[in-house]
Amino acid sequence: MDMRTIPAGYRENARGDLVPEERIKPLDKLRDETVMQVIEKAKTLRQSMVEFKLEAMDKIAAFVDLSAGEYGVPVGGKKGNVTLTSFNGRYQLVRAMGEHRVFDERIQHAKTLIDQCIIRWSEGGDSRVKALVEHAFRVNQQGRIDVNQVLSLRQLDIDDDDWKNAMEAIADAIQITGTSQYLRLYERQPNGKYQQLPLDISSL
Structure with a gap:
């Protein structure tokens, strides 16, 4: 308008x-x-x-x-993350640097390698691992594959050369498209734990 x-x-x-x-x-x-x-x-x-x-x-x-x-x-170290605490220990400021990561076309090659592993391991494929893979490769609301979901597959302890090649292909497919700075404020509670001060209006 x-x-x-x-x-x-x-x-x-x-x-x-x-x-x-x-x-x-x-x-x-x-x-x-x-x-x-x-x-x-x-x-x-x-x-x-x-x-x-x-x-x-x-x-x-x-x-x-x-x-x-x-x-x-x-x-802050290499990533620029830093935590500053007030002298009395009651408040903390946290500056966090977040990377925007996406997959390039090589992620489809990794998916093919993973599918071949599942088929080879058992006739028709291992249903449990296959379900994990399909969940990880789901497309989000922006029409992209969620990087963190796919990277969770790398935590699976599977001793198979083809699987390891697929995991390497996943790592190679990640592209860094930018970074963002996040600011979080914390207040120490009576139990000693720090609780974030919400700046999101829906959480107030």
Whole structure:
């Protein structure tokens, strides 16, 4: 929907038609106003959260650089993950670096090798292993094979050269397409465990 100017005395409906105010039922007007008021506040809150995250990440990065300069040892290590704890031990800031991973076309070669293993191990295939494989290679809502699900197959202790070749093919098929920074805040509870402070509105 484009952001055209709506003439005074009209509202735009879901089809993009301009409807005179007097033809809109009071309940429909109230519903529209309720939704728009909540959405406008949500957009303002979202922008504030974006600014908070950027500011927090900058502060953490500045401290990490300062610490590295003073002691000559990076706090976060190669991946850039770092945990900062308050002096009283009550709060923790966790900066985590996550990689975006996808499979290239070689994953289909790995799947073929795995299928051949299952068929060879028993006539018609081992139903239990076959079920695990089919589950791992399911396509997610984005139309992609879930990397973590497939990598779980590598945890299976199977002493078979063809299976091992397939596991190597899985590793070779992984492509890193980017990274993301995650910020998590924790507060220590009376039992000594740290509990994440939820910033997800649905969990409040």
